[in-house]
Amino acid sequence: MALRGLLRVGEVAIRVMDMKLSRRHYGDRMGLHEVMEDADGRVYYKAWDEHDHHSIVLRQADSPGLDYFAFKVYDDKTLTDLEPKIRAFGLEVKHIAAGVYPKSGRRLEFMLPSGHRMQLYAHKEQVGNTLGYLNPGVVPDEHVIRGFNINRLDHVLLGGTNIDDNVRLFTEVFEFDLSEKLIDHESKASLAVFLSGSTKPHDVAFVLQPEPGRFHHVSFLLESAHDVIKAADRIGKYRIPVDVGPNRHGVTRGATIYFFDPSGNRNEVFAEGYVHYPDTQTLVWDTTELGAATFHQDFTPRESFLTVLT
Ligand SMILES: [Fe+2]
Known part of the structure; x- marks a missing residue:
């Protein structure tokens, strides 16, 4: 089967204890691109060769760790088809409306048997990787490659x-x-x-x-x-x-x-x-x-x- 269903880990939300130090780490030193700060102070990043708006979310908290991780799925029908299968497996599935998570379509959320909060979504605003989609070339804009050169x-x-x-x-x-x-x-x-x-x-x-x-x-x-x-x-x-x-x-x-x-x-x-x-x-x-x-x-x-x- 060609790659359909769950495509990739598209979003990881991490708790950090000091946003200023975390910005220096993830942004200035690793070279991820800060794309947004929301009204609650969460900071959003993307790597240069990702097309979606963001992939990393940092939230200031009293302890470090993982808030949730989310897979992007192929399309909305995939979400619809997966929901009864996840329920039949024995997990409760929560619906999250489009827009609750910034730049994102609707999501399904459930707890894995290992105790991790996992989400699935089919849509997130796409911003591209600066190469464009017609005759894209291979080298992105000068400001894009920096830090660890994370793809x-x-x-x-x-x-x-x-x-x-x-x-x-x-x-x-x-x-x-x-x-x-x-x-x-x-x-x-x-x-x-x-x-x-x-x-x-x-x-x-x-x-x-x-x-x-x-x-x-x-x-x-x-x-x-x-x-x-x-x-x-x-x-x-x-x-x-x-x-x-x-x-x-x-x-x-x-x-x-x-x-x-x-x-x-x-x-x-x-x-x-x-x-x-x-x-x-x-x-x-x-x-x-x-x-x-x-x-x-x-x-x-x-x-x-x-x-x-x-
Ligand atoms: Fe690893």
Whole structure:
């Protein structure tokens, strides 16, 4: 099937504790483009190669973490068709009218078995990437490429309970594939699950945690592993706290750096990785290779990476 249904993670809403410091981090240093501040003080960002109005929303709060994440779906009929299937799965679905979320059409909202608030929407105002749609060329306007040269929001990794139920929802209702999973060597229980609804190695992933609703990281796509190294140069220049320096994941084969925003939310820049097709069987890692699954170049698991969530 061509890519229809759920298209991509189109919006991630993050709680931050200091908007001024957060603007410096996400805007000035990472180079996301601030597109709007709403009447409640939420700040909206887009990456340069995204066509929709925004993909990241920051809200000032007393604690960091994830407010919600939202997938864009192909069209309004997709929303209509999905609603009874989500209900049949056993989740309550809330209707959010068009316009309640800025620049956005109507939304469906539900709580995942892992305790995360997820939304679906079909429409968001499109503003383009400055290249236009007729003879667009390849290089955007000079002011557009800056900071880490982030192409787009790529994926989220969330921590919570009942992650096998999330897998059932995403595979049975949303027609995603379980592209990879990490299991406990002894019990075979799922510790982390990676789900793709596209040709990306993952669009969303969940890691087993004792508490529901935790936020592990939001990831931004760069063009190449070289850009990941260049982002690391800027991370050093600005003394941005690093969780794990440049490395390559075993899972997804993506080049990566993990670092923290000023509120302690983990960010990732990510590049490359393999092309996933739905006829590939699930790749399985077990805890005997936990180091290589997470960070393949030094095959060393990181305590902070496994235990620090917001
Ligand atoms: Fe990631």
